[in-house]
Structure formats: C-alpha cells, structure tokens
Amino acid sequence: MGAGHDHGGQVLRAAERHRGRLWAAFALLTVFMIVEAVAALATGSLALLSDAGHMFTDVLGIGMALAAITAARRASRNPQRTFGHYRLEVLAALANAVLLFGVAIYVLIEAVRRFGEPPHVLTGPMLAVAVLGLLANIAAFALLRSGAKESINMRGAYLEVLGDLLGSVGVIIAAVVIALTGWWWVDPLVAVGIGLFILPRTWRLGRAAVRILVQAAPEHLQVPQVQARLSAVPGVTDVHDLHVWTLTSGMEVASAHLTIEPGTEPAKVLAAARVALHDDFHIEHATLQVEPAAETGACGPTEW
Structure with missing residues (x-):
C-alpha cells in the first residue's frame, strides 16, 4: 500500500491527543452553564440567558466531540467498518451548527419582543456571573485552540467557545451600562449582537460539514x-x-x-x-x- 496508509490511525491519534483537553473544557463549561442559566432567570437578563444558551451548545458540542472520538476508536477495531466511524465527527459538527442556529434565532426573536416590554434587570449579580463566565470561556478557549486546526469537530467547539467568550464581554458591558445609566435596552441589544455574531460562523461550520457529507472535493483542491x-x-x-x-x-x-x-x-x-x-x-x-x-x-x- 505504500506510505500514508495508516492515515486513519493518524486521525485517531490526533483526536486522542486532545481528548483530555476536551474533558476539561466540558467539565468547566457545564458548571458555568448551570450557574449562568440560574443567574439569568434570577436577574431577568436576556443577554445572560443568551450567553447561557450558547454555553449549552458549547457543552453539547464538546460532548458530541468526545462521543465521536470514542466511537471512532472502537469502530477502528471492527473489520466491517472499513473507514471506522470517522464521519461521526462531521455529523456532530453539523448538529452543532443546527443547534447554534436555533439558539441565535431564539435570542433574536426574544430580543425583539423585549424591546416592546422593558425588563427589570438585576445588574449586580448579572455582572458577577458574566465575569465568571468570561474567565471560564477564556480557560476553555485556551484548551481547545490547538485542536481546532486538526479537527472540524474541535473547530466547531472552538468557534462556539470563541463566540461565547465575546458574548460574556458583551454581557459585562451591558451590565455596566445599565447600572450606570439605566438604559435597559442595552440588554436585548447585546443579545441581538451575540445572535448576529453566531450566525455567520455557524453558517461556515455547517457548510463545511455538508461539503464533506456530500463528498464534494475539498475547497483548497482543484x-x-x-x-x-x-x-x-x-x-x-x-x-x-x-x-x-x-x-x-x-x-x-x-x-x-x-x-x-x-x-x-x-x-x-x-x-x-x-x-x-x-x-x-x-x-x-x-x-x-x-x-x-x-x-x-x-x-x-x-x-x-
């Protein structure tokens, strides 16, 4: 067969190198997802709720990435699966894209509704939780960054965490502005910004996954x-x-x-x-x- 015919093993080894980082990011974001969701309900902040929803897709996406790595490793020992379960990570990335679209659209619809119904937002708890969420996202971002260059599934989780990181910055800004000025509309405005930030990146991720699933030639090859x-x-x-x-x-x-x-x-x-x-x-x-x-x-x- 010649050189390069252990490529499936190379892919598995690349995924395994980042498995520990995935587990660390998964545990970290799961804890702060719960914290943000509870805090969003307690404070009435849509921006914080949108950030918690985005973090939920982070957790789910990383969980699917871990499941795909595990399934691919097991399938590599099955002689009936000649290419293993390598496509599972592509399916997981596509599922991530669909979930992100759903979260972004929900946030945009809810933000439009809130512009007509001014909410009461507790800025103190909102700010404290947003800062903690930012720290958690920075840690997860650092854990996933290297793997994003080797795996479309890792790239999906990486992009989600990047969007969530910027979302946490937006929530912090919203909390400070509301506390200082009383401009309640900043909260849904930041939520809209988070949703609009998510959509184009999600489109690119979904498009890349679909190209693989329909077996189109790689974009970088003519x-x-x-x-x-x-x-x-x-x-x-x-x-x-x-x-x-x-x-x-x-x-x-x-x-x-x-x-x-x-x-x-x-x-x-x-x-x-x-x-x-x-x-x-x-x-x-x-x-x-x-x-x-x-x-x-x-x-x-x-x-x-």
Whole structure:
C-alpha cells in the first residue's frame, strides 16, 4: 500500500491527543452553564440567558466531540467498518451548527419582543456571573485552540467557545451600562449582537460539514489540477474516473483510473502517482487503478 496508509490511525491519534483537553473544557463549561442559566432567570437578563444558551451548545458540542472520538476508536477495531466511524465527527459538527442556529434565532426573536416590554434587570449579580463566565470561556478557549486546526469537530467547539467568550464581554458591558445609566435596552441589544455574531460562523461550520457529507472535493483542491498532475506522471496517457473527497477532518482521499503506455511498469506508475498526490496535494490515501491502453473504456460509466 505504500506510505500514508495508516492515515486513519493518524486521525485517531490526533483526536486522542486532545481528548483530555476536551474533558476539561466540558467539565468547566457545564458548571458555568448551570450557574449562568440560574443567574439569568434570577436577574431577568436576556443577554445572560443568551450567553447561557450558547454555553449549552458549547457543552453539547464538546460532548458530541468526545462521543465521536470514542466511537471512532472502537469502530477502528471492527473489520466491517472499513473507514471506522470517522464521519461521526462531521455529523456532530453539523448538529452543532443546527443547534447554534436555533439558539441565535431564539435570542433574536426574544430580543425583539423585549424591546416592546422593558425588563427589570438585576445588574449586580448579572455582572458577577458574566465575569465568571468570561474567565471560564477564556480557560476553555485556551484548551481547545490547538485542536481546532486538526479537527472540524474541535473547530466547531472552538468557534462556539470563541463566540461565547465575546458574548460574556458583551454581557459585562451591558451590565455596566445599565447600572450606570439605566438604559435597559442595552440588554436585548447585546443579545441581538451575540445572535448576529453566531450566525455567520455557524453558517461556515455547517457548510463545511455538508461539503464533506456530500463528498464534494475539498475547497483548497482543484480537481483539474490533480488530474493534470497525474497525467504528467511518466507513462500515463490518460486519467479518468477521478474522485477527490474528504472522509473526515484532515483526511482527503482520492481514487482514479490511470491508462498507461504499452510496456510501462505499473508498479513504477503507481509509486510515482502516489508520491505526486502526497507531495503536491497532501493526499495520503489514494486508490489507483492502472489500465493498459487497450482496456480504456472497459471500466464502466463514470456518470454516477
């Protein structure tokens, strides 16, 4: 199989490296989610409630990330699951995006309603809880930052915590402004700001997850360039039935049929093609079929 065919194991090891950090962030945010939710109900602050709701999606998202890592590790030992359960982290990321959309839309609707019904907000407890929430989010942000570069699921949790961190800053500002000026409308205004901040980032996360699930080519790869590079491999006369997709975070895979010149050694073509895919496009898992020129057209239709 050649170099790079332990890529599934590499993905699992990358996830395992961050498992302890995920558990720490999960425990920390769960405690402060409960604190914020109770405080939001006690103080009447929509901004604090929106921050607690966002923190709930943080906790749920990290929980799903941990579940996906555990399931993928167990599935890697099942011979019937040839690619394991790597797609579970993508499904978890998509579920995160849906939840975040729901929270953001709820907050926006509730904020509009509150502009017509001025609430009474207890700014002292609101400020104290917001500061504690900010500290918790800073700690969780630091725990998840490194893993966000290696996993779409970790990136989802990271983005949620980043949004929540900024949300906590907004709640602090709202509490200070209300306490000093009595401008009650700052509370729903900050809630709207949190919701609008969440939506575009959630859209990007959901879009990335859907692209993987529909097996679209990775955005950073141009399929015509991959085809041209394989065509330039010595001995290759034609490249067809080329597919490039993402299995899970950091795991791009490809398959292609290579037509070779008469007298060309297939093993050399395969080796050169795999090196080209690895070096030029960082594709480490490729399934390549070598065909003599006389067999072209015998591999069936590719329109599926």
